Amino acid sequence: MENKITKDMSLVTFLTTDxxxxxxxRSILKRDLADQMSKGCGWVPANSSITPFNTISDDNPWGSLGDVRLLPDADSLVSIESEFFRNRSELSYVHCDIVSLKGEKWPTCPRTLLKEVEQRYRDELGIELVVAFEHEFTxxxxxxxxxxxFSLRSLRKVDDFSSKLLPLLDMAGAEPEMVLPEFGDQQYEVTCAPTSAVKAADRAVNVRELTKELASDLDYNLSFSPKAEPGAIGNGVHVHISLKDLSGNPLMYDAERPNGLSEMAGSWCAGILDNMRALCAFTAPSVVSYLRLCPHNWSAAYSNLGDLNREASLRICPTVQYSDTPTNKQYNIEYRALDITASPHLALATILLAGLEGIKTSRETPQITEKNPSDLSESECEQLNIRCLPSSLSEALSELENNSLFMSQLPRKMLNTYSKLKRSEVQYCKELDNEALCKLYKDIY
Incomplete structure (x- = not known):
C-alpha cells in the first residue's frame, strides 16, 4: 500500500517546448492524471515571448492579457521510475498542444503547426513523412x-553515463540506435530510429530532457549548445527526412537519375535550398549559432546539396549496398544547418513547408556539388546557385521578414511573436564577446 501511495503522489508535468x-x-499529482487528461492545465499567452534569458521580449503581442490551456497528448506520456536514477524521483511528463479556452488551436504552438504541416503532406501530396533527429553534446x-x-576510451571513461543512456531512452519509447564518442574533446552523439514527424520532434525533446536528467543525476555537466567554447568543435542537431506514399512505398530514390535522387525529391530539396537563408532564422536561431555555421566546421555555411558531403547544408546520405534492406528504403536527406537552440517542432515544420512548396511548384533539381563550396570560386558558386548562409541571427531574421513563403504561410501572431522574441535575444547579447556568449548559451542549453 505504501508503494502505491508513493507512486500516486509523484508528479507528472504537462509539457510544452516553446x-x-x-x-x-506545470505539474500535477500522478493520481489526478486520468481526470486531467481531457482538461489540461492553465497557461499564459505571454509565455510564448519568454527569451532563453528569463526576460519577456519587448513589445510582445500578448502583454498581461488572456489565458490558454496546455492540452496533453496521452500517446506521448513519458514515465521513468525513480529506481533508474541515483538521486532522483520518478520523472513523468506528457507533451501538450497549446489551445484556447474553447479548445481551438493557438497560433504560437509549434507542435500544432507541425501537426498541420504533416497533415498537409498527406492531404495535398499523399505523402507520409519519415524523420529522425541526431544530437551532439558536450x-x-x-x-x-x-x-x-571516436575512441573506445572516450566512451568507457564515462561508462556510468554511456551505459545507461540508451536503456533510459528505450524506456521512454525513443527507440535509441547508437551512442558514440565524437571528434571533439568530451563530445558525444546519440541517435534514434526514424518515425513520423510529430513523434520525431517529441522524441527530440525526450532525448534532450532525459540526457540532461541522467547527466545531472551522475554529476556531469552536459551541454548541447552549438559552441561550448569559442575554439571548441561545434555541437549540431541533424535531421534525416525521407518521403513515402500512403502505402509505404519510398519516393526519394530513383536509380535512373543522378545520385539516385528522384524528381520529386529533387523538387523538395530545391524548395528547401531556395528558402534556406530564411530557414536559418528557425534552424540556427540563436546568436551563438553563427559561431558554428562556418566553412570547414563539418556543419554548413552554404545553401547547397551534396552527396556524402558533411560540409553540405543538405546531404544525400549513404546507403549500404550489401544490406538486406533495399536502397530505396535506406535513402534519405539530411538537413545540417540545425542546432539545439531550435524548437524541434518549429524547425521541422518550416523545413517541411519549404520542401512542400518545392514539390508543388515542380522546382528543378539543384546541382549536386562534389566539392566543398568554400573551395569553389565566386563564379562557380553563382553558376551552381550556391549562396552563403547568413553570418548572424540578425541577418537571418531579415531574410525571414522578406521571405514570401514563410510570411504568407505561418500564423501572423507566431511570426510577430517570434521576430520580436529573437530581436530581443540579439539585443541582449550585443555587448558580449565570444567567450561570454558561449558560456551564456552553454549554461542554458
Whole structure:
C-alpha cells in the first residue's frame, strides 16, 4: 500500500517546448492524471515571448492579457521510475498542444503547426513523412581526462553515463540506435530510429530532457549548445527526412537519375535550398549559432546539396549496398544547418513547408556539388546557385521578414511573436564577446 501511495503522489508535468526550444510546464499529482487528461492545465499567452534569458521580449503581442490551456497528448506520456536514477524521483511528463479556452488551436504552438504541416503532406501530396533527429553534446566532469577522438576510451571513461543512456531512452519509447564518442574533446552523439514527424520532434525533446536528467543525476555537466567554447568543435542537431506514399512505398530514390535522387525529391530539396537563408532564422536561431555555421566546421555555411558531403547544408546520405534492406528504403536527406537552440517542432515544420512548396511548384533539381563550396570560386558558386548562409541571427531574421513563403504561410501572431522574441535575444547579447556568449548559451542549453 505504501508503494502505491508513493507512486500516486509523484508528479507528472504537462509539457510544452516553446519557440526557444526550452521545455516548460506545470505539474500535477500522478493520481489526478486520468481526470486531467481531457482538461489540461492553465497557461499564459505571454509565455510564448519568454527569451532563453528569463526576460519577456519587448513589445510582445500578448502583454498581461488572456489565458490558454496546455492540452496533453496521452500517446506521448513519458514515465521513468525513480529506481533508474541515483538521486532522483520518478520523472513523468506528457507533451501538450497549446489551445484556447474553447479548445481551438493557438497560433504560437509549434507542435500544432507541425501537426498541420504533416497533415498537409498527406492531404495535398499523399505523402507520409519519415524523420529522425541526431544530437551532439558536450559532457564534462572534474578531472575527466582527454582521450582520442571516436575512441573506445572516450566512451568507457564515462561508462556510468554511456551505459545507461540508451536503456533510459528505450524506456521512454525513443527507440535509441547508437551512442558514440565524437571528434571533439568530451563530445558525444546519440541517435534514434526514424518515425513520423510529430513523434520525431517529441522524441527530440525526450532525448534532450532525459540526457540532461541522467547527466545531472551522475554529476556531469552536459551541454548541447552549438559552441561550448569559442575554439571548441561545434555541437549540431541533424535531421534525416525521407518521403513515402500512403502505402509505404519510398519516393526519394530513383536509380535512373543522378545520385539516385528522384524528381520529386529533387523538387523538395530545391524548395528547401531556395528558402534556406530564411530557414536559418528557425534552424540556427540563436546568436551563438553563427559561431558554428562556418566553412570547414563539418556543419554548413552554404545553401547547397551534396552527396556524402558533411560540409553540405543538405546531404544525400549513404546507403549500404550489401544490406538486406533495399536502397530505396535506406535513402534519405539530411538537413545540417540545425542546432539545439531550435524548437524541434518549429524547425521541422518550416523545413517541411519549404520542401512542400518545392514539390508543388515542380522546382528543378539543384546541382549536386562534389566539392566543398568554400573551395569553389565566386563564379562557380553563382553558376551552381550556391549562396552563403547568413553570418548572424540578425541577418537571418531579415531574410525571414522578406521571405514570401514563410510570411504568407505561418500564423501572423507566431511570426510577430517570434521576430520580436529573437530581436530581443540579439539585443541582449550585443555587448558580449565570444567567450561570454558561449558560456551564456552553454549554461542554458
Amino acid at each position: 519557440l526557444t526550444a526550452i521545455s516548460r510546464g 559532457l564534462e566532469k572534474d578531472q575527466l581526462p582527454s582521450s582520442p577522438a
